[in-house]
Amino acid sequence: MFSFFKKKPKDVPVETQEPAFEEKVPEAMPEAAAQKSSWLDRIRGEAPAAPAEPQGEIFAAPPPPAEQKQSWLNRLKAGLSKTSSNLTTLFVGAKIDDDLYEELESALLMADAGVEATQILLNALKKKVKDEKLTESEQVKNALRTLLIDMLKPLQKPMVLGRHQPLVMMIAGVNGAGKTTTIGKLARHLQSYEQSVLLAAGDTFRAAAREQLAIWGQRNNVTVIAQESGDPAAVAFDAVQSAKARGTNVVMIDTAGRLPTQLHLMEELKKVKRVIGKGMESAPHELLLVIDGNTGQNALAQVKAFDDALQLTGLIVTKLDGTAKGGVLAAIARARPIPVYFIGIGEKIEDLQPFNAEEFVDALLS
Numbered sequence: 363m364f365s366f367f368k369k370k371p372k373d374v375p376v377e378t379q380e381p382a383f384e385e386k387v388p389e390a391m392p393e394a395a396a397q398k399s400s401w402l403d404r405i406r407g408e409a410p411a412a413p414a415e416p417q418g419e420i421f422a423a424p425p426p427p428a429e430q431k432q433s434w435l436n437r438l439k440a441g442l443s444k445t446s447s448n449l450t451t452l453f454v455g456a457k458i459d460d461d462l463y464e465e466l467e468s469a470l471l472m473a474d475a476g477v478e479a480t481q482i483l484l485n486a487l488k489k490k491v492k493d494e495k496l497t498e499s500e501q502v503k504n505a506l507r508t509l510l511i512d513m514l515k516p517l518q519k520p521m522v523l524g525r526h527q528p529l530v531m532m533i534a535g536v537n538g539a540g541k542t543t544t545i546g547k548l549a550r551h552l553q554s555y556e557q558s559v560l561l562a563a564g565d566t567f568r569a570a571a572r573e574q575l576a577i578w579g580q581r582n583n584v585t586v587i588a589q590e591s592g593d594p595a596a597v598a599f600d601a602v603q604s605a606k607a608r609g610t611n612v613v614m615i616d617t618a619g620r621l622p623t624q625l626h627l628m629e630e631l632k633k634v635k636r637v638i639g640k641g642m643e644s645a646p647h648e649l650l651l652v653i654d655g656n657t658g659q660n661a662l663a664q665v666k667a668f669d670d671a672l673q674l675t676g677l678i679v680t681k682l683d684g685t686a687k688g689g690v691l692a693a694i695a696r697a698r699p700i701p702v703y704f705i706g707i708g709e710k711i712e713d714l715q716p717f718n719a720e721e722f723v724d725a726l727l728s
């Protein structure tokens with residue numbers, strides 16, 4: 363099941379003016395929407411915590427066509443092959459003894475699952491093998507599959523659309539993590555869910571980043587708010603105001619890459635967040651950290667530092683293709699279980715998809 367969820371607000375403001383020429387505003391499609399709703403499974407409907415949050419129901423987005431799904435699963439498996447090769451080969455014809463557990467421990471540590479997650483998995487696996495009297499290596503592999511899925515499941519959470527108009531997302535991360543590319547890809551995803559999108563070029567530090575975002579904007583036919591000035595907070599504020607005036611569904615605010623150790627730059631991010639809140643009470647509604655899956659345990663350190671500074675609401679893990687460190691998701695699940703909304707396994711638009719624990723583990727262990 364695809365993990366976009368829609369929550370219909372009661373009072374969605376009507377668009378007040380014609381959108382800018384470069385912005386693609388989806389036409390109202392009552393029939394298509396009704397048809398879509400009929401496929402949708404209602405999965406959750408609890409009242410939101412914040413008073414500003416509109417009441418509504420949350421619907422699961424329809425699953426992608428079967429062939430598209432299969433193609434994603436194949437690419438996910440290929441992308442994770444470097445991480446999975448050590449994990450899968452050790453089970454082939456193996457005897458269930460201390461050697462197997464030792465090899466598994468090394469493989470998990472090499473995949474950057476981290477010491478804590480590795481120990482928890484190993485202890486739980488030994489117990490399961492004993493309790494269930496497992497004797498075949500294939501059974502042990504299946505038991506590991508179940509334990510890994512249980513561990514990663516808390517990270518699987520759909521991004522809820524339509525809670526606010528506009529839904530404001532601020533995107534942060536270290537240099538080169540894939541922020542701008544991810545924003546471009548996400549814009550396309552959101553458009554396919556009938557969301558109008560506005561992008562804010564808040565990376566005022568790197569001139570090329572503004573241009574990069576503008577190219578994504580042109581490609582997707584969405585407005586990009588940019589300024590010559592070097593104040594990312596001002597760009598973010600303008601973008602929120604503009605989206606409010608246009609009735610745009612989603613605003614995505616790019617920010618310049620920075621290391622969490624660059625304290626003045628972390629302060630700048632906090633300021634951007636505060637100023638967005640002045641532009642719209644309750645915003646930003648999503649504070650997303652983009653992390654490069656290749657950086658393994660270092661990515662975990664980034665998650666902790668950015669979360670401490672900004673109170674993250676979600677993660678996007680990029681570049682899982684070709685990395686041997688895909689186990690870092692297990693480390694994140696133990697140390698800082700912030701929802702992983704999307705994972706990236708390549709540079710193409712379709713290479714960014716919602717994170718699904720079962721699919722991920724199956725790709726790792728197949």
Ligand SMILES: Nc1nc2c(ncn2[C@@H]2O[C@H](COP(=O)(O)OP(=O)(O)OP(=O)(O)O)[C@@H](O)[C@H]2O)c(=O)[nH]1
Nearest residue numbers: 537538539540541542543619680681706707708709
């Ligand atoms: N292989 C692979 N490459 C990716 C993925 N996501 C992004 N990239 C590439 O990573 C590089 C950096 O991406 P950007 O989007 O420019 O990163 P950024 O975080 O905005 O960079 P700064 O603005 O410098 O902080 C680009 O060449 C992207 O094409 C992915 O999932 N897999």
